Amino acid sequence: MTAADDIDDEADRERSPAGPFDAASRDAVYRAIASRRDVRNEFLPDPVPDDLLRRLLAAAHCAPSVGLSQPWSFILLRDVQTRRAVADIVARRNEEAAAMFEGARAEHYRRLKLEGILTSPLNVCVVADRARGGLVVLGRTHQSDVDLYSAVCAVQNFWLAARAEGVGVGWVSIFAPDDLHEVLGLPDHVAVVAYLCVGFVDRLHVRPELEARRWAERTPLADVTFDERWGRASDLFDREADAPLPTLSD
Numbered sequence: 112m113t114a115a116d117d118i119d120d121e122a123d124r125e126r127s128p129a130g131p132f133d134a135a136s137r138d139a140v141y142r143a144i145a146s147r148r149d150v151r152n153e154f155l156p157d158p159v160p161d162d163l164l165r166r167l168l169a170a171a172h173c174a175p176s177v178g179l180s181q182p183w184s185f186i187l188l189r190d191v192q193t194r195r196a197v198a199d200i201v202a203r204r205n206e207e208a209a210a211m212f213e214g215a216r217a218e219h220y221r222r223l224k225l226e227g228i229l230t231s232p233l234n235v236c237v238v239a240d241r242a243r244g245g246l247v248v249l250g251r252t253h254q255s256d257v258d259l260y261s262a263v264c265a266v267q268n269f270w271l272a273a274r275a276e277g278v279g280v281g282w283v284s285i286f287a288p289d290d291l292h293e294v295l296g297l298p299d300h301v302a303v304v305a306y307l308c309v310g311f312v313d314r315l316h317v318r319p320e321l322e323a324r325r326w327a328e329r330t331p332l333a334d335v336t337f338d339e340r341w342g343r344a345s346d347l348f349d350r351e352a353d354a355p356l357p358t359l360s361d
């Protein structure tokens with residue numbers, strides 16, 4: 112291949128306007144980001160229509176990926192029997208997890224509801240095919256896990272699009288890395304990245320549920336923003352105002 116063959120001139124000339132969105136569209140993006148919640152309870156039983164599901168998957172499939180390797184695959188679980196098998200695994204692992212906490216914290220953990228595998232009408236398992244893109248992938252030459260990060264970007268796109276559609280998503284990770292391989296018939300070169308419970312919701316917690324249940328608290332943005340010497344970038348934030356996203360309660 113010559114240097115001239117390296118470029119698809121027509122595709123390379125294509126551009127779209129890159130200015131800011133109009134105010135309403137911009138606010139809608141921030142609103143989806145700020146009001147997205149992890150849903151464990153409160154799924155409505157109504158099935159997610161195919162056209163809506165296609166939009167969510169298309170949003171996920173727009174995600175950035177290392178070397179454009181698009182390592183994700185989406186496994187749709189609507190069949191209750193398979194989901195029951197997953198729920199059994201998660202129940203067993205959840206008991207092991209509870210035993211890892213001490214005393215009152217373990218009791219607190221047991222009172223949390225941490226999955227909606229059977230109460231949601233649809234589960235989506237997002238996996239990464241670790242062989243996709245070949246042996247040497249642009250951008251993955253020195254960090255082998257960046258394919259997993261790419262798949263996580265797809266999960267976040269799915270989650271935000273779902274918020275815009277009135278669909279709740281709950282991420283379940285209380286199982287060991289290879290626990291789902293047999294149930295889902297996955298080959299060894301595929302890694303489970305996210306197991307998502309998906310269904311319509313008509314109300315969402317305003318704050319993360321783990322905050323409402325006094326398990327953990329949100330960290331001020333100023334506490335996690337640093338300058339180049341690992342010092343606080345405190346000049347950037349008015350501590351009182353903290354996160355510059357709108358406060359949403361509707």
Ligand SMILES: Cc1cc2c(cc1C)N(C[C@H](O)[C@H](O)[C@H](O)COP(=O)(O)O)c1[nH]c(=O)[nH]c(=O)c1N2
Pocket residue numbers: 147148149150151224225226282283284285318319320321
């Ligand atoms: C990688 C990963 C894995 C999990 C989660 C999230 C992520 C990113 N979360 C959801 C998590 O608890 C939740 O995102 C935080 O509590 C913040 O709440 P909101 O997402 O803002 O509602 C989650 N929640 C849960 O109930 N059971 C779980 O197993 C998991 N696992």
